Amino acid sequence: MWKTIWRAIVTPSLTRRLMLAQVGLLLVVWVAMVVIIIRDIAYTDQWYAPRLMNNRGTMILAVVDGLADRPIELHEALTRIDEFQRNEHREEDTQGVRTTMMVWVGDELVYVTPGERRRVQATTPFVIEHSVQDGQRFRSWMQPSTRSKARVVLLLPSDGEQVFLALWSRGFVLLPIVVSLPALLLPAWLSVWLALRPFRRLADEVAAKGPEDLAPLAFDPKHRELKLIGNSVNELLERLRSGVERERRFIADAAHELRTPLAAMRINVEALRERPHSSEDAVLLDGLMHSGDRATRLVSQLLSLMRSDADPHTANYQPLRLDELAQERLAMLGGIARHRDVELELDAPDEATVVGERQGLITLIDNLVENAIKYSPARGVVRVKVSAASTGGAELCVEDAGPGIPAEIRERVFERFFRAPDQAQSGSGLGLAIVRAVAEAHHAKVTLGVSEAGGLRVLVNFAAQA
Amino acid sequence: MNVLLIEDDIDIGNGVRIALTDQGMTVIWVRRLADALASLEVSAHDIVLLDLGLPDGDGITLLQRLRRERKTLPVLILTARDSLSDKLLGLDAGADDYLVKPFALAELLSRLRALARRSYGYEGDTVEVRGLALHEPTLRVSVTGKPIELSRSEYLLLSTLLKRADRVQTRRVLEEQVLTGSAGDSNALEVHISNIRRKIGDGYIRTVRGVGYVIDKAQSRGAP
Numbered sequence: 206m207w208k209t210i211w212r213a214i215v216t217p218s219l220t221r222r223l224m225l226a227q228v229g230l231l232l233v234v235w236v237a238m239v240v241i242i243i244r245d246i247a248y249t250d251q252w253y254a255p256r257l258m259n260n261r262g263t264m265i266l267a268v269v270d271g272l273a274d275r276p277i278e279l280h281e282a283l284t285r286i287d288e289f290q291r292n293e294h295r296e297e298d299t300q301g302v303r304t305t306m307m308v309w310v311g312d313e314l315v316y317v318t319p320g321e322r323r324r325v326q327a328t329t330p331f332v333i334e335h336s337v338q339d340g341q342r343f344r345s346w347m348q349p350s351t352r353s354k355a356r357v358v359l360l361l362p363s364d365g366e367q368v369f370l371a372l373w374s375r376g377f378v379l380l381p382i383v384v385s386l387p388a389l390l391l392p393a394w395l396s397v398w399l400a401l402r403p404f405r406r407l408a409d410e411v412a413a414k415g416p417e418d419l420a421p422l423a424f425d426p427k428h429r430e431l432k433l434i435g436n437s438v439n440e441l442l443e444r445l446r447s448g449v450e451r452e453r454r455f456i457a458d459a460a461h462e463l464r465t466p467l468a469a470m471r472i473n474v475e476a477l478r479e480r481p482h483s484s485e486d487a488v489l490l491d492g493l494m495h496s497g498d499r500a501t502r503l504v505s506q507l508l509s510l511m512r513s514d515a516d517p518h519t520a521n522y523q524p525l526r527l528d529e530l531a532q533e534r535l536a537m538l539g540g541i542a543r544h545r546d547v548e549l550e551l552d553a554p555d556e557a558t559v560v561g562e563r564q565g566l567i568t569l570i571d572n573l574v575e576n577a578i579k580y581s582p583a584r585g586v587v588r589v590k591v592s593a594a595s596t597g598g599a600e601l602c603v604e605d606a607g608p609g610i611p612a613e614i615r616e617r618v619f620e621r622f623f624r625a626p627d628q629a630q631s632g633s634g635l636g637l638a639i640v641r642a643v644a645e646a647h648h649a650k651v652t653l654g655v656s657e658a659g660g661l662r663v664l665v666n667f668a669a670q671a
Numbered sequence: 672m673n674v675l676l677i678e679d680d681i682d683i684g685n686g687v688r689i690a691l692t693d694q695g696m697t698v699i700w701v702r703r704l705a706d707a708l709a710s711l712e713v714s715a716h717d718i719v720l721l722d723l724g725l726p727d728g729d730g731i732t733l734l735q736r737l738r739r740e741r742k743t744l745p746v747l748i749l750t751a752r753d754s755l756s757d758k759l760l761g762l763d764a765g766a767d768d769y770l771v772k773p774f775a776l777a778e779l780l781s782r783l784r785a786l787a788r789r790s791y792g793y794e795g796d797t798v799e800v801r802g803l804a805l806h807e808p809t810l811r812v813s814v815t816g817k818p819i820e821l822s823r824s825e826y827l828l829l830s831t832l833l834k835r836a837d838r839v840q841t842r843r844v845l846e847e848q849v850l851t852g853s854a855g856d857s858n859a860l861e862v863h864i865s866n867i868r869r870k871i872g873d874g875y876i877r878t879v880r881g882v883g884y885v886i887d888k889a890q891s892r893g894a895p
Contacts, residue, residue, distance in 0.1 A: 532841045
């Protein structure tokens, strides 16, 4: 689960890119604000704070000098000033943050902020100094009296604390950004997500396309960037389609053209066979006939494969009675079955209707039944069953008593020109490829299994069609 | 039999010519439409074997012209075009039969004979398979010379099976042909067939379960 989340995080996405760009920009703005404020503080220390401190020191020293002979009133006045200073910037009255005051006369400490342990007697006058005492960093201001030995020392928070305080006190500038930055993430993500919706629609449609579907995209985006992508995809599909179509037509034409020389060869061999010949010649003539038949079958299978591969959108699909078609085709194949001494049996008790193309379905049934007859032992039975599925589709099942197909090559036998090893029968290796091509064009599923007699069972499942 | 072969492919033309001549037929072979028309003018042919794709035109035009002029001359189309629409086009234009290349010599001969028979009016004569004979003009059926009495439906069924011997006739075709009145009864066909079998004996009509029935010209090797 963590792995999935991590992968989702590291995989680049346009949404994330846009998001990061937005967040990055906001961060830059934020940092810029902070820098401006820090610079402002540095400026304050150099120019503004000394003047302010000087006034403050002068005021305090005036009180100290004026009340020098009345210690009780002096202490009272200094305590009030100290209290005012400690809460001046609405900061907490805590050590390290507050402004601390010490008043010296000579070496005598006249006043110190209660609870303050640091003692600073003298530093460079009229300059804000940075010092460390007891591991505590702070800034200090020392101002001597011009009339007496009195000195006032003010301890101020260090730079870092000063920045913090400054940010705090300037919160009215930064607070909106600090608060809105995380709150901006959701609307930013939402807006990006919404804006990219047509992009996702295009991607979804391309992804949903099957390997055989080369029709142009149905989605026609209006956006400039997407239109470019959509048009390129459509152009690519068009080029692919015309390429595939050209190739298909070439193979079909080639197969078609091969029929005439094959016909010529056959009729010549047959004419020769009718004439007197020796028994050795008969073997040779049979060989010629046999190979001629094989080539003929291969050519006609190539033709039907190319036809079943044709664009399904142009084919003539209509509701057909599969049970009647099976009866018709089995009657046509009765001759071959008898020739091989194989019995055909049809079980089609119900009406079974499929939406399909007649020639394609004939090719499918013929190939399955011819295969079953070919691999059946003498006096074996080929059972064909047609039934209406309860879901609305139909099912065609062809069973033989032959050797069957081992489970490990059941997927491979659908490949073109694949022939099972140790094959006793000659064949083109195209029969099942044709069956699958026709089935796919009809949205039907072909499953191979074991028949009751231990041979092959081929199940073709036609899905219900709206 | 006098055959006019119109075929532009030299190898096929030669092969068919020799094969048919060996069978005792007289074959005139032409390779162009123009020659075919000339030959049709001067000689009397019993049958025409017509290839569709010819160097100087389509065989269909010749067929159409032939049908306008002489209606009865049987025409058998020989072509590599095998689509249903091509077949229908040829048959609609007036062809009597249609054979797709490559074809077996035996099939060509059998169709030629069937066409010739039809054109000479032989069709009404006796059809006979392994001693089972059917004489159409008199509606008489006999097994090895012994006459058999059949009902009308039984006669129609048997004549369909006999005339198309070796080709399995589907239940649907048989039912449509002979049982128009009682279409609702699904067992009617079985009852008729079993009656026929009782009368002519087993071993003639073979059941192809679920598909239909067939009369084999040769006795089956296995069961009756």
